[in-house]
Amino acid sequence: MDFTITERESYWRDRVRKFIQDNVVPAEAEYVREMDLVGKDRWRVSQVLEGLKAKAKAEGLWNLFLAPNPEHDEGEYRGAGLTNLEYAMCAEEMGRYGIASEAFNCSAPDTGNMEVLHRYGTKAQKDKWLKPLMNGEIRxxxxxxxxxxxxxxxxxxxxxxxxxxxxxxxxxxxxxxxxxxxxxxxxxxxxxxxxxxxxxxxxxxxxxxxxxxxxxxxxxxxxxxxxxxxxxxxxxxxxxxxxxxxxxxxLGEGRGFEIAQGRLGPGRIHHCMRTIGVAEVGLEKMVKRLQSRVAFGKKVSEQSIWEQRVAEARTDIEMTRLLCLKAADMMDKVGNKAAALEIAMIKVAGPRIALKILDDAIQAHGGGGVTTDFGLAFKWAHIRTLRLADGPDEVHNRAIARIEFARHSNAG
CATH class of the missing domain: 2.40.110.10 (Butyryl-CoA Dehydrogenase, subunit A, domain 2)
Structure with missing residues (x-):
């Protein structure tokens, strides 16, 4: 089993990472000021984000999620052509910063809707709705x-x-x-x-x-x-x-479930890819806080309980990332249906692990952790919804268990 990152995978990941560091990170504080001004209408278009989108589009970092469709010629409705595995590494980078996904035109629910139109839409439906969505003109x-x-x-x-x-x-x-x-x-x-x-x-x-x-x-x-x-x-x-x-x-009457299954496979794993990025941010903030505070005569990072929590967080992230990449690789090689078990497992594991790490990070920040000062409370609230969105944990665990029961049903 080869875990080496290919030249193409590192090429796209590094381009996304550099764009985020050069453009998104410097703009994040300005975006917050723009959208949180007291007395202003916050339900409006962010000019900061529109500027980032224009830059990303000009650099070809656009619609990265839209994998090639081998069933037909995509013509003008062609994304960047990344596989699920290639996109997974980019999405993790996007997950670190709240506005990054939209900057690349890779944010939900547009991604899922574009995939539906891309796969099932008529030419007229694509012309009217997929085109402006892919151009980032509408949501x-x-x-x-x-x-x-x-x-x-x-x-x-x-x-x-x-x-x-x-x-x-x-x-x-x-x-x-x-x-x-x-x-x-x-x-x-x-x-x-x-x-x-x-x-x-x-x-x-x-x-x-x-x-x-x-x-x-x-x-x-x-x-x-x-x-x-x-x-x-x-x-x-x-x-x-x-x-x-x-x-x-x-597509036609009575085909809603068929469409939903085609949509939810990629959508679920996109969330999990970004969630790993959120978990990395949580761990980074936790470690920096622990190393900067002194309690009972020594750095908080030197207290044994925190050594254990940090070690568990790193271990959990690495295991979760491997499962996510395995699921993405299987989707590319054998299709979403054959990868159903892996998709279900990562959909359960990803948010749970991220929540555990964010909770420890909040604890490390004390009272500050539950305020808006460090962004951890907001990240926790967002990730908590992912245990419900695109199917709750219980539904995915049920699917996992049924596959396991079937595997051993004929055992002696």
């Missing part, structure tokens, strides 16, 4: 989760998508609709039921809904442990008799 949202049902089982979803002549009419209530708060959010992919009498996994469909369509009401922006994530945000949305053309349906 998007994905409306799946609902407050009235346990959405960890997507067959529970109650939103109705009903055919009416040349249109579909949509009625339902969604929440955790990430990206809706952004003034650039122009299009949403909505998942709902087109046929409640069909077999369980053929009832759902996905449809493109422009955000300016009559009948869409943004009820509120949902905070995450007090953070509202402006200007991106996570919204509760009501759809009342929302009417869109029939050609906005993606």
């Amino acid at each position: 998007s949202a994905f409306l799946m989760t609902e407050p009235e049902v346990a959405s960890s089982d997507a067959t529970n979803i109650e939103t109705e998508i009903v055919r009416d002549g040349d249109h579909y009419v949509i009625n339902g209530r969604k929440w955790w609709s990430s990206g809706v708060g952004d003034p650039r959010c122009k299009i949403a992919i909505v998942m709902g039921k087109t046929d409640k009498s069909a077999p369980r996994h053929q009832q759902q469909s996905q449809i493109l809904v422009p955000m300016d369509t009559p009948g869409i009401e943004v009820v509120r922006m949902l905070p995450v442990f007090g953070y509202d994530d402006a200007p991106h945000g996570h919204a509760e949305v009501i759809l009342r008799n929302v009417r869109v053309p029939a050609e906005n349906l993606i």
Whole structure:
């Protein structure tokens, strides 16, 4: 087994790393000042971030997540051409800084929506929506989760998508609709039921809904442990008799689950790649704090409990990174379906390990750790959502266990 990083992998990782150090890091403080000005509207486009995007695009560091599609000629809808494994190393670098992913046009939910359109969209759908998304001109949202049902089982979803002549009419209530708060959010992919009498996994469909369509009401922006994530945000949305053309349906009626599976494999691992970067930042901040403080006559880093925590953090990061890279490599070589076990395992392990390290980092900072001063509380709040997003831990653990049970079902 060869763990050597290839020349191409290091080429892309190092370019991303250099861009972040040269451009993103110096701009981060300015971005915070721009978006946190008292009395200003925070739900607006950041000019700092737009400037970073222009630089990254000019350098060809753009749409790095969009892997080649061997099934058809991509023509103008071609990303940077990185494999999942190559992108994994870039995404870890992006995960260290909150605004880095969007600077490269590699932030959710746009990444997942672009992958859906790239893989399943018609030429007309791509021309109208994929093109401006790939150019970074607009942003998007994905409306799946609902407050009235346990959405960890997507067959529970109650939103109705009903055919009416040349249109579909949509009625339902969604929440955790990430990206809706952004003034650039122009299009949403909505998942709902087109046929409640069909077999369980053929009832759902996905449809493109422009955000300016009559009948869409943004009820509120949902905070995450007090953070509202402006200007991106996570919204509760009501759809009342929302009417869109029939050609906005993606792939066909009853194929919503098929689309979701194609979307969620890469989306889940993208989160995990970035999460490793967050864990590295947590460990770095923890170590620097421990070495700078003295308690009971010696540096806090010399207290045995902290030596143990630091050692465990480094060990956990290295193990988690290897599992993530293995999953990405399998996705490239044998496909998402064959890599389902590895994807499920890293989706559970990544956020849990990062949360443990961030919690220790917060502890090392004492009272300062739970304030906004060091950024650790915000990172913890963000990573905590990943134990729910794209399927909760329990669903992934169930899948892991079932694969394990099947493996040994014929054992004597």
